[in-house]
Amino acid sequence: MELKKLKARLSTAVRGHKLLKDKSDEMIRRFTLIIRENKRLRDEVEKALSATLRQFSVARSLTPEYAVETAFAMPTSAVEAECGVESVMGVDVPKIELSSADAAGLPYAYSEITSEADESVRQVSQLLPLLVKLAAVEKSVRLLADEIERNKRRVNALEYVMIPQLEETIKYIRDKLDENERAAIIRLMKVKNKA
Amino acid sequence: MKGKIAIVGDGDSIMVFKAAGVAAFPAADEKKARDILRKVAQEYQVIFLTEELSRALGDFLKRFDESPYPVVLTVPSGKGSAGYGDEMLKSAMERALGVDILFQK
Numbered sequence: 001m002e003l004k005k006l007k008a009r010l011s012t013a014v015r016g017h018k019l020l021k022d023k024s025d026e027m028i029r030r031f032t033l034i035i036r037e038n039k040r041l042r043d044e045v046e047k048a049l050s051a052t053l054r055q056f057s058v059a060r061s062l063t064p065e066y067a068v069e070t071a072f073a074m075p076t077s078a079v080e081a082e083c084g085v086e087s088v089m090g091v092d093v094p095k096i097e098l099s100s101a102d103a104a105g106l107p108y109a110y111s112e113i114t115s116e117a118d119e120s121v122r123q124v125s126q127l128l129p130l131l132v133k134l135a136a137v138e139k140s141v142r143l144l145a146d147e148i149e150r151n152k153r154r155v156n157a158l159e160y161v162m163i164p165q166l167e168e169t170i171k172y173i174r175d176k177l178d179e180n181e182r183a184a185i186i187r188l189m190k191v192k193n194k195a
Numbered sequence: 196m197k198g199k200i201a202i203v204g205d206g207d208s209i210m211v212f213k214a215a216g217v218a219a220f221p222a223a224d225e226k227k228a229r230d231i232l233r234k235v236a237q238e239y240q241v242i243f244l245t246e247e248l249s250r251a252l253g254d255f256l257k258r259f260d261e262s263p264y265p266v267v268l269t270v271p272s273g274k275g276s277a278g279y280g281d282e283m284l285k286s287a288m289e290r291a292l293g294v295d296i297l298f299q300k
Contacts, residue, residue: 028291032292032296035287039281042280046271049270050271052211053208053211053271056210060210080197080199080200081199081241083240083241083264092263094240094263094264094266096198096240121214124211128217132241134268135241135243138283138284139260139268141284142260142283142287143260146260148290148291148292149290
């Protein structure tokens with residue numbers, strides 16, 4: 001009876017192991033795709049943003065501090081993002097899109113500050129969709145990395161602990177049963193010979 | 196779902212984001228940034244964080260990795276990029292794959 005139960009468990013374990021392994025492989029494939037994309041986006045964003053910010057600090061230094069402060073004190077229309085959740089191999093990852101892509105003009109008068117600043121603000125507005133995309137992608141990478149790690153642990157636990165243990169127990173029971181059977185046969189033969 | 200975008204960083208770099216319509220929260224140092232982030236994380240879905248701060252708050256930021264939102268993104272500050280974003284990428288890759296597929300020369 002126990003043997004039957006164990007056999008069922010073993011076959012479940014083997015099947016589970018195979019499925020998890022497939023899942024792991026597929027996740028890794030997706031992961032490599034996403035991480036390449038991530039790297040590309042990050043390089044692009046870092047280059048553009050660093051340049052923009054440098055330009056902005058130049059623009060800032062050309063105007064007196066208080067002028068800059070007052071110019072930027074008024075908030076513009078806030079940009080909003082459409083946030084959703086997407087499932088990649090059972091992992092919920094964020095999916096974000098900017099809903100109001102172009103900010104409605106500059107929040108200050110042109111006379112207040114140099115044109116370099118206008119330019120930087122415009123560039124940052126243009127960069128925002130990219131930044132938001134990068135944010136989503138990078139988060140996905142981190143979530144997927146965690147999930148892959150967890151999954152790998154599960155696969156290994158099945159492969160190196162659970163399955164060998166079950167196999168060993170099954171073998172032991174089978175040996176015992178075989179031996180019982182042999183003993184029974186021998187006993188029968190002995191009895192027959194005596195008769 | 197509608198999401199809001201915020202930036203947390205030192206005064207200089209975030210100004211230009213503010214003009215572009217992102218809610219800006221100035222944080223001079225690490226301790227202050229931690230308090231601000233805790234509050235901002237409740238309300239905003241996408242948070243940009245300048246590189247110096249996110250490097251200092253590395254452990255604190257791990258707690259945001261449990262769920263899809265909020266998303267915290269490290270952006271270079273006015274002083275230029277110091278490669279922290281690439282480092283994060285690399286550590287995620289090593290955890291998941293065990294090998295380096297992007298940065299090997």
